[in-house]
Amino acid sequence: MVRSIESVAVIGAGTMGAGIAAASAAAGCRVLILDMNEDTVEAALQQVAEEDRDLVVTGLVDADLEAVSGYDWVCEAIVEDLSVKRNLFSRLEEIRKDGSVISSNTSGIPLRQISEGMPQRFRSDVAITHFFNPVKVMRLFELVPGDETDQEVISAFAEFGSGRLGKGVVHAKDTVNFIGNRIGCFFMLSGLHLAKPFLADGMSQETIDGVLGAPIGLPPTGLYGLIDLIGLDVMELVGKNLAANLPDADVGHEFTSFPDAEQRMHDSGQLGRKAGGGFYRQSKTPDGERLKESFDLASEDWRDAQTPHLEGVPMELGSIVFHDSPEGELAWKIFGGTLKYAASLVPEIADDVLNIDNAIRWGFNWVHGPFEMLDHLGPRRVIDRIRAEGEELPMMLEVLDKAGVGSFYRDQGREYLGIDGEYHPVSSSAD
Numbered sequence: 001m002v003r004s005i006e007s008v009a010v011i012g013a014g015t016m017g018a019g020i021a022a023a024s025a026a027a028g029c030r031v032l033i034l035d036m037n038e039d040t041v042e043a044a045l046q047q048v049a050e051e052d053r054d055l056v057v058t059g060l061v062d063a064d065l066e067a068v069s070g071y072d073w074v075c076e077a078i079v080e081d082l083s084v085k086r087n088l089f090s091r092l093e094e095i096r097k098d099g100s101v102i103s104s105n106t107s108g109i110p111l112r113q114i115s116e117g118m119p120q121r122f123r124s125d126v127a128i129t130h131f132f133n134p135v136k137v138m139r140l141f142e143l144v145p146g147d148e149t150d151q152e153v154i155s156a157f158a159e160f161g162s163g164r165l166g167k168g169v170v171h172a173k174d175t176v177n178f179i180g181n182r183i184g185c186f187f188m189l190s191g192l193h194l195a196k197p198f199l200a201d202g203m204s205q206e207t208i209d210g211v212l213g214a215p216i217g218l219p220p221t222g223l224y225g226l227i228d229l230i231g232l233d234v235m236e237l238v239g240k241n242l243a244a245n246l247p248d249a250d251v252g253h254e255f256t257s258f259p260d261a262e263q264r265m266h267d268s269g270q271l272g273r274k275a276g277g278g279f280y281r282q283s284k285t286p287d288g289e290r291l292k293e294s295f296d297l298a299s300e301d302w303r304d305a306q307t308p309h310l311e312g313v314p315m316e317l318g319s320i321v322f323h324d325s326p327e328g329e330l331a332w333k334i335f336g337g338t339l340k341y342a343a344s345l346v347p348e349i350a351d352d353v354l355n356i357d358n359a360i361r362w363g364f365n366w367v368h369g370p371f372e373m374l375d376h377l378g379p380r381r382v383i384d385r386i387r388a389e390g391e392e393l394p395m396m397l398e399v400l401d402k403a404g405v406g407s408f409y410r411d412q413g414r415e416y417l418g419i420d421g422e423y424h425p426v427s428s429s430a431d
């Protein structure tokens with residue numbers, strides 16, 4: 001059955017639901033917004049641009065759920081709780097019309113757990129549609145089918161995501177945290193642990209963020225600044241979800257909890273920007289001057305922020321990762337470690353390097369994706385170093401090595417290396 005999405009019912013009008021509703025209305029769709037809480041619904045309506053508001057109908061889940069039958073896409077964006085979500089889906093399944101499609105915006109619950117025991121129509125029509133926050137700004141839209149989802153349903157979501165919402169569609173699999181957060185959270189959680197010896201040797205957090213930011217093509221928040229932005233509470237939940245759902249042999253198991261000092265920060269409510277400070281905080285002195293402070297992880301006390309010490313350190317990806325200095329070593333351990341991890345995850349989390357690169361560029365605002373970065377570093381050089389360190393090659397570097405080629409992309413990015421060791425046109429990757 002060919003599906004087409006012209007109207008959207010969003011259930012759950014918090015941060016994500018409100019964003020999805022506003023984006024859909026801005027794309028000219030009729031939109032229904034439902035929540036349990038009247039004030040939340042009203043606040044979500046206020047986020048819809050004024051000129052689009054006549055496309056929007058609002059209501060409460062208990063009183064108005066029947067209205068869902070008038071919409072093509074039923075998008076669930078309620079609290080991250082499996083049994084609450086399943087309960088809602090069971091009710092929705094009785095109401096939604098034939099031919100409609102249904103999705104969850106979950107950031108971590110496996111689709112197979114949501115679908116288990118649900119009617120066949122649900123299992124054919126459901127997907128995970130994972131937007132990033134803020135929906136209006138972030139380009140990434142991860143699309144995850146279940147084992148029994150119809151291809152037409154996936155095509156309809158992909159077409160709507162890219163054609164109507166202007167998002168970058170990435171095809172992900174039903175694996176923990178999908179693509180963007182699987183790799184992005186590995187960078188953050190492994191980074192906290194692997195940075196410890198460098199901190200112990202006197203490298204400052206500011207220098208660590210200085211290395212793990214602009215020079216390698218990552219946003220200037222680096223490592224600690226990024227976690228401040230996301231929140232230590234969110235990172236803790238992500239870690240627990242990883243611990244429960246990562247495959248047994250995954251190296252990420254080493255990094256699913258915080259180091260001790262970070263755990264104490266979390267437990268005392270020092271959660272990041274939203275809580276007035278995490279690794280950094282900004283305040284005003286009594287005379288109105290701006291004061292930037294850092295939370296020193298060694299003394300576990302606040303001190304004045306320092307400027308990063310980067311004298312003599314090359315400010316360019318290819319040079320810094322191989323630079324013979326503590327900063328170069330840090331870049332190799334943390335950032336190189338993340339690139340190796342990404343290279344080990346094809347085909348587990350995505351069919352090809354392209355979907356991984358797109359997810360990281362669009363979801364984490366890296367200038368280049370992990371495989372584009374590896375090409376920049378020179379995959380052969382990376383392979384030599386991994387071998388010299390006595391480690392096994394991750395999957396995609398092994399593929400590249402066996403194929404006897406020198407890069408993941410060729411012909412100016414028009415072709416990518418597949419897991420079969422052959423190059424394929426970029427346009428042939430499902431998009």
Ligand code: NAI
Pocket residue numbers: 011012013014015016017034035036037040061077078079080081084088105106107108130131132133
């Ligand atoms: P939120 O807490 O801002 O909003 C959730 C809303 O759902 C609340 O307004 C609440 O009243 C409502 N709600 C709870 N139970 C309900 C029910 N049974 N029926 C109707 N409404 C109900 O949460 P947020 O951040 O918008 O997250 C929603 C979903 O999106 C979660 O599954 C979350 O994991 C996921 N997500 C969140 C991201 C983020 O950065 N905040 C990013 C990507 C996904």
